[in-house]
Amino acid sequence: MGWRSGCCKVLAIVAILLPCVLGKEYVVGDEHGWSINFDYQAWAQGKLFFVGDSLIFNYQQERHNVFKVNGTAFKECTPPANVPPLTTGSDRIQLKSAGKKWYICGIGFHCTAGQRLAITVLDKGAGVPSPSPSPRLLPTPPASLPTNSTNAPPPAPSTATKAAGFVFLMVFTILLAGIL
Numbered sequence: 285m286g287w288r289s290g291c292c293k294v295l296a297i298v299a300i301l302l303p304c305v306l307g308k309e310y311v312v313g314d315e316h317g318w319s320i321n322f323d324y325q326a327w328a329q330g331k332l333f334f335v336g337d338s339l340i341f342n343y344q345q346e347r348h349n350v351f352k353v354n355g356t357a358f359k360e361c362t363p364p365a366n367v368p369p370l371t372t373g374s375d376r377i378q379l380k381s382a383g384k385k386w387y388i389c390g391i392g393f394h395c396t397a398g399q400r401l402a403i404t405v406l407d408k409g410a411g412v413p414s415p416s417p418s419p420r421l422l423p424t425p426p427a428s429l430p431t432n433s434t435n436a437p438p439p440a441p442s443t444a445t446k447a448a449g450f451v452f453l454m455v456f457t458i459l460l461a462g463i464l
């Protein structure tokens with residue numbers, strides 16, 4: 285009986301800390317990688333980038349590169365003359381501060397051809413930018429509710445609760461695997 289409550293405590297702590305400790309990794313363009321003929325703004329849309337997350341630019345070395353630029357250089361597709369580009373073919377950039385970030389390819393006319401990415405990095409504490417309160421802050425029904433309240437279907441979960449549930453499930457599975 286002891287392991288159960290102890291396990292729950294560990295679960296709760298891990299479920300809370302895990303998303304904070306581990307930054308997410310985003311492969312820019314997913315399997316398309318970092319190249320021309322891709323809509324990076326569409327790719328970035330709907331994604332939430334937080335401080336601590338990382339961008340990974342995958343591309344064929346010497347065919348492309350990655351410049352971190354400012355808004356003007358992004359708009360005009362002008363790579364900075366005084367800053368060397370990233371050129372490894374698998375460049376990882378950790379998002380260290382909140383705010384707008386811009387990346388372009390400095391080879392040929394690739395940037396003009398769409399090889400540029402603009403994202404907005406959010407502060408960890410900022411959470412999901414939404415006018416409605418976080419679902420985690422909603423009051424939970426009292427545990428003493430009679431009859432079949434525990435079996436009642438929960439209200440449709442938001443994306444945030446789904447994500448939290450997924451993390452919880454993962455952690456639970458890992459722990460369970462460790463115990464068994």
Ligand SMILES: [Cu+2]
Binds near residue numbers: 347389399
């Ligand atoms: Cu390029």
